[in-house]
Amino acid sequence: MNNVIEEILVSEKQIAEACKRLGSEITKDYENKDLVLVGLLKGCIPFLSDLAKHIELPLEVQYMIVSSYHGGTASSNEIQIKYDLEVPIKDRDILLVEDIIDTGQTIKAVKKLFETRGAKSIKVVSLLDKKDNNNLKAEYVGFTIPNKFVLGYGLDFQQKYRNLPYIGVLKKEFYDK
Ligand SMILES: O=P(O)(O)OC[C@H]1O[C@H](OP(=O)(O)OP(=O)(O)O)[C@H](O)[C@@H]1O
Ligand code: HPA
Numbered sequence: 576m577n578n579v580i581e582e583i584l585v586s587e588k589q590i591a592e593a594c595k596r597l598g599s600e601i602t603k604d605y606e607n608k609d610l611v612l613v614g615l616l617k618g619c620i621p622f623l624s625d626l627a628k629h630i631e632l633p634l635e636v637q638y639m640i641v642s643s644y645h646g647g648t649a650s651s652n653e654i655q656i657k658y659d660l661e662v663p664i665k666d667r668d669i670l671l672v673e674d675i676i677d678t679g680q681t682i683k684a685v686k687k688l689f690e691t692r693g694a695k696s697i698k699v700v701s702l703l704d705k706k707d708n709n710n711l712k713a714e715y716v717g718f719t720i721p722n723k724f725v726l727g728y729g730l731d732f733q734q735k736y737r738n739l740p741y742i743g744v745l746k747k748e749f750y751d752k
């Protein structure tokens with residue numbers, strides 16, 4: 576299985592500790608708010624599942640599938656919605672749950688969309704945040720990581736390896752393929 580892994584960047588234990596830490600911060604910050612966790616599929620699944628267990632609030636979980644694309648000469652932060660939320664989010668407190676912020680384009684576009692839908696607040700929790708993403712910051716971050724292709728714990732390489740329990744760095748030889 577892990578013959579594609581160069582090194583383990585974030586261990587299972589470190590991930591568990593981060594979920595606990597972030598969960599307790601979010602619990603404090605969202606007390607008496609109408610919290611909706613919005614998971615961006617498919618990468619968010621292990622993280623959302625583990626994180627939500629440490630948020631001690633009556634929250635709601637919703638999912639979206641989006642694909643972001645550069646629209647040529649027009650806006651570069653448009654997104655195509657492949658699966659949308661089941662509910663309106665007007666006046667609700669939205670916490671977007673991501674496995675990774677890489678270029679930041681996905682999060683930027685979804686935040687913009689949710690603003691137009693009238694959310695009361697929109698924040699982001701991401702397990703991983705790559706260093707070079709145009710200063711787009713999530714309010715809650717598990718780990719800031721170098722600009723390398725990572726996989727595992729929800730993150731895929733060619734749709735596989737999401738089931739690894741840790742975050743690994745992809746071996747260089749696969750980058751060039
Ligand atoms: O910051 P960005 O450069 O926009 O990249 C981050 C996004 O890319 C990945 O999703 P992907 O489109 O691969 O879908 P997946 O979760 O189904 O793998 C990841 O899960 C984030 O949603
Ligand atoms: O480093 C990454 N790994 C896997 N999926 C991703 N999507 C954006 N960045 C990454």
Ligand SMILES: [Mg+2]
Binds near residue numbers: 618730731
């Ligand atoms: Mg992917």
